[in-house]
Amino acid sequence: MARLVLINGAPGSGKSTLARRYVDAHPLTLALDIDVVRAMLGRWLDHPIEAGLIARGMAVEMARLQLTAGRDVLVPQFLGRVEFIIELEHLCEQVGAEFIELVLLSSPQDVTRRFVHRSSQPETPAHRDAAVLQDRSGGVAELPAAYGRLLEVVASRPGTRAVVTVAGEVDRAYRDLLACLDEP
Numbered sequence: 001m002a003r004l005v006l007i008n009g010a011p012g013s014g015k016s017t018l019a020r021r022y023v024d025a026h027p028l029t030l031a032l033d034i035d036v037v038r039a040m041l042g043r044w045l046d047h048p049i050e051a052g053l054i055a056r057g058m059a060v061e062m063a064r065l066q067l068t069a070g071r072d073v074l075v076p077q078f079l080g081r082v083e084f085i086i087e088l089e090h091l092c093e094q095v096g097a098e099f100i101e102l103v104l105l106s107s108p109q110d111v112t113r114r115f116v117h118r119s120s121q122p123e124t125p126a127h128r129d130a131a132v133l134q135d136r137s138g139g140v141a142e143l144p145a146a147y148g149r150l151l152e153v154v155a156s157r158p159g160t161r162a163v164v165t166v167a168g169e170v171d172r173a174y175r176d177l178l179a180c181l182d183e184p
Contacts, residue, residue, distance in 0.1 A: 002067045002097040005181065006088055007076040008154075009104030010147045012115035014165050015076030018104070018177050021170070022074055029072045034059045048136070056084055060091055067097040080149030082156060101160045102180055104173070108144040114167055115143060 007015045019031040037055040038044055044051035063073045079085055085101065092099035106114075154160050161180040165173045 002070050002072055002095075003100055004063055004067060004073045004075065004088060004092050004097055005100045005102060006079075006085060007074060007102050007104065007177075008079050008085075008150065008160075009076075009165070010106070010111040010115070010143065010150055011078055012111060012117070012119075013078075013104040013106060014114075014170065014173055015078070015104060017170060018163075018174055019074040019076040021174050022177070026072065029074065030062070030066045032059050032063055032066075032073050032075050034075065034077050037062075056087075060087060063088070064091060064095060067092070067095045078146070078150065080146055080153060082153055085153070085157065100181065101157060102177065103150070103154050103160050103162050104165045105154075105162050106165050106167075108147045110167060111147050112140055112143045116140060117167075 007019055009015045016031075016033055016035075019033070023029045023031040034052075034055050037058050038051050041051045041054060044055075059075065063075070066073050075088065077084075089099045089101075091097075154162070161183060163173055163176045163180055
C-alpha cells in the first residue's frame with residue numbers, strides 16, 4: 001500500500017534533509033516540498049498567503065497522482081495548524097493510501113539556533129525565501145511561538161510519531177525516522 005508521510009517540524013529542524021535522504025534510498029518516492037513548489041510561482045513573496053494556498057493545492061494533486069500510482073510521498077512541511085494535515089489525511093482515505101504523521105522535535109532554543117545558521121548559509125532558494133518570510137512574520141523572535149503552535153498541533157493529533165533531532169546528528173535522526181516508519 002502506498003503511503004503519505006508528513007514530516008512536520010519547526011523551520012530548520014531537518015525535515016527536508018531527512019526527506020531527501022529517504023527518497024535517495026527509495027527510488028521513485030516523491031519528496032514533495034511545498035516550499036519548493038511555492039517558490040516556482042512568480043513573485044510569490046509579494047503574495048505569500050495566496051501563493052501558499054496555491055502551492056498546497058498543487059501539492060495535493062501531485063501527491064494524488066503519486067499515491068494512485070502506488071508510490072510513496074513524503075511531505076516535509078512546518079504546519080502550525082491542523083487544516084492541511086486533515087486535508088492530507090483525507091486524500092489518503094480517498095485513494096486508499098496509508099497516512100503517517102511524524103514530527104521532528106528539539107527545543108525552542110535549538111530551533112532558533114538552527115534556523116539562524118541555515119538562514120545565514122541557505123542551501124536552496126526555498127531556504128533563502130523562508131528566511132525572508134520569517135523576517136516578515138516577526139523574525140527570529142517569533143520562532144518560539146511557532147514552535148509552541150507546532151506542539152499544540154502535535155498534542156491534538158495523538159497518532160503523531162516523534163523523532164527528536166539534535167544539530168549535527170543527522171544519521172541518528174534518520175535511523176529514528178526509519179524506525180518510526182516501521183511502527184505498526
